[in-house]
Amino acid sequence: MSKFEEEIIDLIGAQAENDQVDFKKEYYSKEKKYDLIKDIVSFANNTKPKDKYIVFGIENSSWVPTGINLSSLPDISEINDLLHIYVEPFIDVEIGHFDYKGITIGFIRIPHNGLNRPYIISKEYSKNKVTSLRKGEIYIRKGASNFICDRNDLDDIYCNRGSLNIDFYTTEIIISNIRITNKSCLMGQVRFILQNNTPKTIVFDDVKVYIHCGSNLLEHTTEFIDDQKNIINKLPDILSHVPIQLSSGDCIQKTAFFSISESAAMNLRKKDSNSIKASIKIRDVLNHMYQNEFSAVSLNFSDDILRKWGC
Secondary structure, three states: OHHHHHHHHHHHHOOOOOOEEEEOOOOOOOOHHHHHHHHHHHHHHHOOOEEEEEEEEOOOOOOEEEOHHHHHHHOOOHHHHHHHHHHOOOOOOOEEEEEOOOOEEEEEEEEEOOOOOEEEEOOEEOOEEEEEEEOOEEEEEEEEEEEOOHHHHHHHHOOOOOEEEEEEEEEEEEEEEEOOOOOEEEEEEEEEEEOOOOOEEEEEEEEEEEEEEOEEEEEEEEEEEEEOOEEEOOOOOOOOOOOOOEOOOOOEEEEEEEEEOHHHHHHHEEEHHHHHHEEEEEEEEOEEEOOOOOOOEEEEOOOOHHOOOOO
């Protein structure tokens, strides 16, 4: 199973439409081609650093998986032709399907790429004297709906061009014992997404996680970057020794691992959970700094730690 399929299954389980996913019972009818164009443009203009999905075969009110007839999905060339005609610049999308609970789920994936936004309707779409798309319109996905961009939306789009976008994948910091080879280490884990919207490759060797609780600001240096896990069978590459390279337009989803003392972890648990915020600061090898805004996060302590503390 691909990571895209796993992500779609997680989105199905969440039972909600938002600025990352739209559910449809069936693929677009021939009379609704303009909706396909509008949906793709809206998702592509959303600055959230995640791939977006239009998923077919899910009832979007009851969230019941109904499946689709595979023959209803078009060849990707049909979608590309529409995007070449009606959208500027061109949006590169992917269409696919997979088996889910014995039925077929279809999807269109709109990769997150901030270099070419905003995407604009380049040609009017009219049928039966009804104009459904107007040249020059810019659509954006906000929540579970599509809107025409306003000034604030455009400011946000241009602000995210030419920058390294840092975002939390989940608003959660996990404190747990990580087994690295045969040694147990108390560590914090933060899942995050990096999107390189600059025209150059960024090589970074330092990631710091800041935790703000009350009047205290705690700084934790990331030791290594990996996928989220509790068991690591071989020694990971230390970030300060082996920098990570992120090419222009690339997006990665990883987990930052940082050591934390037991006393510091216990003090964190005593803090008011509603007052905890976190931020990630990255330094590249040229000493350029990048940091996202502080966001509210929750702390998740593993069961074995809580048992040890008698909680």
